[in-house]
Amino acid sequence: MSNLNDNVVALMREVAAREIMPRFRALADSDIEEKSKGDLVTIADRASELWLTPRLEALVAGSHVLGEEAAAADPALLDRLSDDKALWTVDPVDGTGNFVAGRETFGVMVSLVEKGETTHAWIYLPVADEFAIAERGAGAFWMSGGETGRLMSGRAAPATADQSASFYVRFMPDEWRAGIEKHAEGIGRRESTLCSAVDYTSVARGRHDFVTYYRMLPWDHVPGTLILREAGGVVRDIETGLDYSPRTLKGPHLVARDEESWQSTAESIRALRAHL
Known part of the structure; x- marks a missing residue:
């Protein structure tokens, strides 16, 4: 790996050890807030983002961070997506609801976007101490137990009844929601981890077949998209047929x-949508 990859991996491990794992299954009620109905944030989310932000910006001269919690406080920060300056996206604790509930399905996600294109991505699953890492044009890799191997999502296509999928339709327009829910009826195994870090890495590892999303906030989707693409996967708008890009904020994506x-x-x- 490059020095940049090594440095980001080290930062993500350190922030998890400092700010996240000591609070896992140890949160007080006062450590948890609701940003909006059903959208939780914890002291771990905020402390992790605050710790990572200056350290990531120091790695690339002139870069800025677009973090989930900073953007929640100031939505105008999303305008940084249209700037050609180097931009880090940060999801300090992806799967906050799971983290609050004491479930292990949460992660830390970071990406580097340059001139609107994702060049590097990292997803860290702290409980297992596992990483998915990608660099544009150089492949995607899985780090676990001191071993690093190339990620390849492709495998023999299973029959529909044997497929595994996640269907997130909360923000979908009604016509797309109906088509997706009808398709879901034929899928053998449906599960919702409520964690993009787990969903993207599961597809990239060939353990999951597909996922649907509508709201495409960058910290949730930019890292996983590059990792999956470099592993042979696809993230694309079902309606327009356009590949997902960091500046895309919504659309029925598969x-x-x-x-x-x-x-x-x-x-x-x-x-199915056309016939409903």
């Missing part, structure tokens, strides 16, 4: 482990 499965699943969802 995350799939390869081109063939993206095409067949998107075709099914479109057809």
Whole structure:
């Protein structure tokens, strides 16, 4: 790995050891707030983002951080996406609801975007001490137990009844929600981890077939998209057919482990939508 990768990995491990894991299953009621109905934030989220921000900016001259919690306080920070300056996206604790509930399905996500294109991405799962890492054009890798191996999402395509998928339709327009829910009826295993860090890495590892999303906030989707693409997967708008980019904030998106499965699943969802 490059020095940049090594440095970011070290920072993510350190912030988890300092600010996240000591609070896991040890949060007081006063450590948890609701930003909006059903959208939780904890002292771990805020402390992690505050700790990471200056350290990431120091790694790349002139760069800025777009963090989930800073953007929640000041939505105008999303305008940084349209700037060509180097931009870090940070999700300090992805899967906060799981973290609050004491479930292990949470992670830390970081990416580097340059001139609107994602060049580097990192997803860290602190409980397992595992990383997914990607650099544009250089592949995606999985680090676990001191071993590093290349991530490849492709495998023999299972029958629909044997597929595993996550369907997030909370923000979907009604017509897309209906088509997706109808398609979901034929899927063998449906699960919602409520954690992008887990969903993207599961698809990139060939353990999950696809995921649907509508709200595409950058800290939730930029890191996982690069990792999955470098592993052979696809993240694309079902309606427009356009690949996801960091400046895309919404749209019915399908995350799939390869081109063939993206095409067949998107075709099914479109057809069902048209007949409902």
